[in-house]
Amino acid sequence: MNPVGKSCLIITGEKSGEEHALSFFKELRFNSPDTKFFGVGGEDLKSAGLELLYNLKDFSSWGYSEVIFKIPFYIKAMNHILDEVEKRNCKVAILVDYQSFNLKLAGKLKARGVEVLYYVAPQAWAWKEYRVKKLSAYVNTLFTIIPFEKKWFHNRGVKKVVSIDHPLWTTYEKELKSFSSTFFVPGNKKPMRLLLLPGSRQFEVALLLPEFIKSILLLQKEFPLEVSIVKSSGVSENLYESYNQYFDKIYTNEDLVIALKSTDFALASSGTVTLTCALFEVPTVVCYKTSLLNQFIFEAVVRYKWFISLANIVQNRTVFPELLQDEVSSYNIVSHLKFWCNNERDYRELKEQLKLTKKLVRGEGIDVPQYLANVINYSYGKKLDTFS
Known part of the structure; x- marks a missing residue:
């Protein structure tokens, strides 16, 4: 005192x-x-x-x-x-x-x-x-x-x-100034590197991680995969342990930058982490899922109807696809990932859009x-x- x-x-x-x-x-x-x-x-x-x-x-x-x-x-x-x-x-x-x-x-x-x-x-x-x-x-x-x-x-x-x-710029300024983005090229025999960011709360991880795992199983039918996950210290290990067999690499929150520099794509819960993904130019499918009661209240009070992820809010346009509630399915998630893999022009345009994020957070x-x-x-x- x-x-x-x-x-x-x-x-x-x-x-x-x-x-x-x-x-x-x-x-x-x-x-x-x-x-x-x-x-x-x-x-x-x-x-x-x-x-x-x-x-x-x-x-x-x-x-x-x-x-x-x-x-x-x-x-x-x-x-x-x-x-x-x-x-x-x-x-x-x-x-x-x-x-x-x-x-x-x-x-x-x-x-x-x-x-x-x-x-x-x-x-x-x-x-x-x-x-x-x-x-x-x-x-x-x-x-x-x-x-x-x-x-x-x-x-x-x-x-x-x-x-x-933005605090994320302050936190990662040194890494961002020396960062060089990589491009995923399907068919070059290298595995698709996919990073899972299911959230920092028990409830959201419990809802999102099963759909992320289903997405992995679908993707494996068409692409060789290297799957990583960032585990939150605020979430019980019990939620993760039954899925550990699917992860090639496991990171903690402190290793987020290393994880982002080592991936081609990400699946992420809505929130601050989506902006971090944008800053490190990682194409990301953003997912939001909550209870029906929370969703009812959310829809009743929110006026800003366009975006739920900071990455999109900062640019005031759709940079990352957003899946809400019932839209969060392995089919929809995989569809977005396959679109980027099969449409090189759109994929490269997205990577260029992400570069703008660094300017907007200053x-x-x-x-x-x-x-x-x-x-x-x-x-x-x-x-x-x-x-x-």
Whole structure:
């Protein structure tokens, strides 16, 4: 505990949020060495120096129906976090994504005089646009990572909006600058290298992995295959073990870049990983499957009807095919893969489209760790002329 010194709250409620935070956290600690950081994160943030009040595994839920059953836990956790904020005289909070919890927390932090920085704007342009009013009222600085977002939020009353490099660019910049894409050529006796990315949550892996395996069995009838999978540390090994016989290579989350550099195609759950696939120019079939109740709620509240994957949202067009719910079948998955293999012109056009992703994920050139360190120093009375 640090009741008299500088402290900063960081909240990430999901693995993707932790990855976003990791893109700035280590350098932030270096830039602000006398600040104690505490909050919610995973093992990676803990190893990097974040004092955990809760592990993000405690916050994990998949879909709307699961969230309902965890409401008592969320209320208890929020009250505990607020108590710690007061005990530590915390004056700055960095809330990373996870809008269902963080927007409520932002209001309570603002009421306590805490400077609230919201890192990665919620997709209010897609659903629940009323959240913009809360962002305007509770958040001092909103960071955006999708090209059109800064103008969209600013036009709706959010005063301080900063467009930054997408955290994935920050994380993988070195690898991306030295990366050279490869092309799959069917019929050259080399196996098709296929990477499975079934997700980071128990529920989605349980729904998607069986269809991915069926797809492998279909593909094997026409192509020699080398199948790899990235296993999530947040998913029980029991979900994977009955399928291990199908995998030639097994990677962990930490080896994602190695896996992407070593594959021709990918099958992926919707989400952040689809943008990573696009950055490394891997043609990907995106799949989304959830319970019927979650799907009903999703369709009732979402206005943004076009895309579910970040790869497509960033480019605002269909780059990767998206399969939703009943569309997620081995037949449909294999059809898309075979299309790329049998239509060289379309395949090469896709690879060219993916190159554009690197340009679109760049922001205004803000040094995020230094910006955050300046806010902390400013809030504790040490004004720096580099803060803006």
